[in-house]
Each structure stands twice: as structure tokens, then as C-alpha cells.
Amino acid sequence: MIQMNNVVKKYPNGVVAANGITVDIKPGEFVYVVGPSGAGKSTFIKLMYREEKQTSGDVIIAGTNLATLKNRQVPQFRRQLGVVFQDFKLLPRLNVYENVAFALEVIEEHPKMIRKRVMEVLELVGLKHKVRMFPSELSGGEQQRVSIARSIVNRPKVVIADEPTGNLDPETSWEIMNIFEEINTRGTTIVMATHNREIVNTIRRRVITIEGGMIVRDVYGGDYGYEG
Amino acid sequence: MKGRTFQRHFRESLKSLGRNGWMTFASISAVTVTLLLVGVFTIIMMNLNKVADDIENDVEIKVLIDIIEDAEQAKLVEEKLMADIKNLAGVEEVVYSSKEQELDYLVEDYGEDLSLFEQSNPLRNVLYVKATEPQQTPKVAKKIEKLENTYQVVYGEGKVEELFSFLNTSRNVGLVLILGLLFTAIFLISNTIRITIIARKDEIEIMKLVGATNSFVRIPFVLEGMWLGILGSIIPITVVSIVYYNIFKVVKPRLQGELIQLLDVTPLLYQVNVLVLALGMFIGIWGSFMSVRRFLKI
Numbered sequence: 001m002i003q004m005n006n007v008v009k010k011y012p013n014g015v016v017a018a019n020g021i022t023v024d025i026k027p028g029e030f031v032y033v034v035g036p037s038g039a040g041k042s043t044f045i046k047l048m049y050r051e052e053k054q055t056s057g058d059v060i061i062a063g064t065n066l067a068t069l070k071n072r073q074v075p076q077f078r079r080q081l082g083v084v085f086q087d088f089k090l091l092p093r094l095n096v097y098e099n100v101a102f103a104l105e106v107i108e109e110h111p112k113m114i115r116k117r118v119m120e121v122l123e124l125v126g127l128k129h130k131v132r133m134f135p136s137e138l139s140g141g142e143q144q145r146v147s148i149a150r151s152i153v154n155r156p157k158v159v160i161a162d163e164p165t166g167n168l169d170p171e172t173s174w175e176i177m178n179i180f181e182e183i184n185t186r187g188t189t190i191v192m193a194t195h196n197r198e199i200v201n202t203i204r205r206r207v208i209t210i211e212g213g214m215i216v217r218d219v220y221g222g223d224y225g226y227e228g
Numbered sequence: 229m230k231g232r233t234f235q236r237h238f239r240e241s242l243k244s245l246g247r248n249g250w251m252t253f254a255s256i257s258a259v260t261v262t263l264l265l266v267g268v269f270t271i272i273m274m275n276l277n278k279v280a281d282d283i284e285n286d287v288e289i290k291v292l293i294d295i296i297e298d299a300e301q302a303k304l305v306e307e308k309l310m311a312d313i314k315n316l317a318g319v320e321e322v323v324y325s326s327k328e329q330e331l332d333y334l335v336e337d338y339g340e341d342l343s344l345f346e347q348s349n350p351l352r353n354v355l356y357v358k359a360t361e362p363q364q365t366p367k368v369a370k371k372i373e374k375l376e377n378t379y380q381v382v383y384g385e386g387k388v389e390e391l392f393s394f395l396n397t398s399r400n401v402g403l404v405l406i407l408g409l410l411f412t413a414i415f416l417i418s419n420t421i422r423i424t425i426i427a428r429k430d431e432i433e434i435m436k437l438v439g440a441t442n443s444f445v446r447i448p449f450v451l452e453g454m455w456l457g458i459l460g461s462i463i464p465i466t467v468v469s470i471v472y473y474n475i476f477k478v479v480k481p482r483l484q485g486e487l488i489q490l491l492d493v494t495p496l497l498y499q500v501n502v503l504v505l506a507l508g509m510f511i512g513i514w515g516s517f518m519s520v521r522r523f524l525k526i
């Protein structure tokens with residue numbers, strides 16, 4: 001599902017954030033990406049949804065080779081992914097329903113279908129009763145649930161999450177993790193960058209550790225594995 | 229693009245105006261102020277231009293004809309001269325005026341005392357010549373001077389050239405001022421729109437992340453820019469129309485029979501209002517289009 005082959009990302013200021021990354025993530029896997037701040041986790045994640053373009057090497061996501069992807073093909077490519085951020089990235093002026101429906105309007109889905117799908121995913125994340133509320137009226141955990149609902153509403157093959165529990169208290173973090181597990185059980189591949197040692201050590205999955213722009217450890221059912 | 233997607237863009241652009249409250253207000257104000265200036269200035273310039281045209285069109289050449297004693301001979305000479313002048317390039321019309329008519333004009337202008345001259349009229353028969361292009365008057369006058377049986381050719385030599393040069397300078401200055409104002413308007417309005425769009429760059433970023441194409445992101449902003457232009461031109465159009473209409477109503481009767489006239493309300497107001505509206509829409513659309521472009525490279 002996700003293949004990287006000797007990927008190098010060098011920023012214009014000379015920083016090398018990915019230094020020969022090679023990895024293969026199979027469909028339906030749940031992968032944690034851990035490592036100290038500034039190790040290159042975010043770049044690793046950004047390379048997957050083509051926020052950043054690699055300097056050299058191959059990035060192949062769900063059959064699409066990002067090296068040869070033209071700029072105008074990027075929107076089409078991103079529709080196969082769901083992306084979740086630490087800061088939720090919701091549109092403050094849209095209510096819960098509109099924020100989720102937005103991802104389907106963009107791909108010109110039929111209005112009837114939009115309504116059906118949005119209600120389905122809001123039920124999955126447990127927010128069906130708050131559809132008319134605005135992000136500012138929701139708790140952090142609820143906002144993240146809206147963000148997750150938006151990321152999965154168009155049935156992506158892969159959900160990429162960059163520190164999704166970073167801004168949440170421990171209890172809420174567990175609720176969010178339960179939702180990710182549920183999504184994963186339904187067959188969606190999940191790649192999650194995180195600093196949450198407790199979660200990684202409790203819900204044991206594949207753990208990829210990045211340091212200095214390189215994969216230094218890759219263990220199935222592993223633990224957090226480094227101090228920091 | 230599907231019809232309902234366009235409907236969505238249309239709805240979104242209108243909703244967005246309301247959601248962005250103060251930013252919308254700021255943009256509309258910028259559009260209003262600049263378009264008001266453009267509207268007022270255009271009306272003034274068009275009227276000044278009309279005055280200049282009126283003055284120019286009033287310039288004519290007066291050809292005094294040689295006195296020939298024999299009446300029949302004189303008639304032949306005058307007819308030939310008239311035909312010769314008509315055949316010259318750049319001549320619009322030639323009007324004959326006998327010396328008796330000339331005296332009548334003088335009496336009209338300077339009073340009955342001059343009617344004493346009716347016994348022995350010292351004036352000459354005259355041809356009044358208008359050039360097709362008023363600015364060509366001196367050239368045409370020179371050509372007429374070379375014809376036979378012309379005693380004197382008068383067109384206000386020196387003064388006419390000065391007048392034309394003054395009118396030309398005024399026109400050029402006006403044109404430069406209008407262009408400068410338009411440039412400022414475009415710059416000011418598109419900058420204000422840019423600031424409102426910078427404030428919404430997160431929105432654009434999120435749209436791009438969920439797979440929106442560039443045109444999907446851009447169209448609502450561009451439509452919004454169009455609304456800003458339309459809303460911003462309402463006040464200028466209303467003010468310019470009402471003020472000019474009232475000025476016209478007051479001034480027009482006072483200029484009755486004068487050389488200088490104001491331009492009629494129609495079509496002037498239609499022309500200026502269409503210009504103001506089109507300019508507002510163009511600047512709104514263009515300003516949004518250019519500003520969004522910067523954020524589409526995510």
C-alpha cells in the first residue's frame with residue numbers, strides 16, 4: 001500500500017529530513033511512526049500525502065508513483081487518502097455536518113449520497129447528535145473526531161495521522177485511538193506519527209522509529225522503544 | 229463542472245460575504261471610494277472634453293472676397309471660388325454671406341449707429357469655411373489664401389493655434405489623471421482583497437488537503453470578488469447619477485444658447501455607470517483570481 005525506496009528529502013536550507021528511507025507497508029496495516037522531535041517524522045508523513053516532494057527515490061502510495069505525479073493530478077491522488085492533524089484543521093465557519101460533507105462536495109458527490117455518508121461516519125465517531133454545532137462549541141476530542149470523520153468519509157485506502165492525540169488529555173486520547181482501531185478493523189491502512197508512549201506500548205502494532213531522517217528500528221508488535 | 233457544483237460555488241460565495249463580515253465591509257468600502265472617484269472624474273473629464281469639442285467646432289475661416297464692380301462678373305467669380313474651396317481637401321462646409329448680411333450682423337452686435345453705412349456699405353461679401361477636422365483649420369486657411377480673388381483670409385491666426393494646443397494639453401492631462409486613478413483603484417482594491425484572502429489561507433489549505441482541484445478552490449473566491457465589485461459600485465452609481473442629474477437640471481437652462489453645453493444625462497450616465505460597474509466587477513474578479521493563485525501551490 002505504501003512503498004518508499006531510498007527516499008531522500010533535502011530542504012532548500014540544506015536540512016536533510018529524509019536520508020535514504022526504505023519501507024513497505026501492506027494494506028490493512030496499523031503503523032506507528034515514533035522518534036524524537038526534529039527526527040523527520042513529519043517529513044515522512046508529508047511525503048506520503050505529497051505536501052512535500054522527495055528530492056530523490058520512489059514514493060508509491062496505493063499504486064500511485066508520486067515521483068511522476070503531475071501537480072494537476074495531486075487533487076485526484078489525495079482523494080484516496082485521509083489526513084488527520086494534531087490541530088484538527090477544521091473550518092471554524094462550518095458546522096460539524098458541513099465540515100465533514102466538505103470532503104465529499106469537493107469530489108462532486110451526489111447530495112443524497114453526501115448526506116448518507118456523512119451521517120454514517122458521524123455515527124461511527126459518536127457525534128451524530130452534534131451535527132449542527134460549530135468547532136468552537138466542541139471539546140478538543142470532539143473536534144478531533146470530526147476531523148477523523150472527514151478523513152474517512154470518502155472511504156480512503158489509507159489514513160495518515162500526524163500526532164492526532166498530541167493536543168488531547170489521556171482519556172480522550174484513548175477514545176480517539178478506539179476510533180482509529182475501528183477504522184483499521186474495517187480494512188483501512190493507518191499510519192500514525194505519535195509521541196504517546198502509553199498508547200504505543202498498550203495497543204501493540206508495528207512501530208517504525210525515525211532518527212536523523214533514517215529508519216533506525218522497525219518492529220512488528222513493538223514498544224515505544226526509545227527514551228524521550 | 230456539474231451544474232450543482234456551480235450552484236454550490238454560487239451559494240458559498242454569497243455565504244462567505246456574510247461570514248467574513250468586516251473583511252467584506254473593508255473591501256466594499258475600498259471599491260466604493262475608488263469607484264466614486266473614478267465615476268466623478270470620468271464625468272468631469274467627459275464634460276470638459278465636450279466643452280473642448282464645442283470650442284473647436286466653433287472655429288471657422290472667414291474668406292473676404294475681392295470686390296468686383298460688374299455684378300454678373302462678381303457672381304461668376306464668387307461661384308467659382310466657392311466651388312474651388314469646396315474641392316479642397318479637409319473642407320467640411322462653405323457658407324456664403326453677402327455684404328448686406330454682414331452689415332446686419334454688425335448692427336445686431338454693435339447697435340443701430342452702424343446702420344448709417346447702409347447707404348454706402350464698405351464691407352465685402354464673405355465665405356465662411358469649416359474644416360472637417362477643426363485642428364486642420366490653419367492648414368486649410370493657408371490653402372485658401374493661395375486661391376484667386378481672395379482679399380483676406382481670417383481665422384484668428386496665432387490664437388487658434390494656442391487654443392488648440394491648450395485643449396490638447398488639457399485632454400492629455402485628463403487622460404493621464406484618469407489612467408492614474410484607474411491604476412490606483414486596481415492596486416488598492418486588489419490589495420484589500422488579497423488581505424482578506426490571506427486571512428483565509430487555512431481554508432484554502434484544507435480544501436487542497438481533501439483533494440479540491442485548483443478551480444474548485446478558486447471559483448468561490450472569484451465569485452466573491454465579483455460580488456464585492458458589484459456591491460462596491462452601488463453607492464458610486466447612485467451618487468454619481470443623482471448628483472449629475474440635479475446639476476444638469478439646474479445648469480442646463482442657464483446655458484441655453486451658449487456655446488458651452490453639458491453632456492445630456494442619457495447616454496452619459498448609462499456609459500459612466502456601465503464603466504463603473506464593469507470596472508468594479510473586473511477588479512474584484514481579477515484581484516481575487518491573482519490573490520488565490522498564490523495559495524494554490526500547496
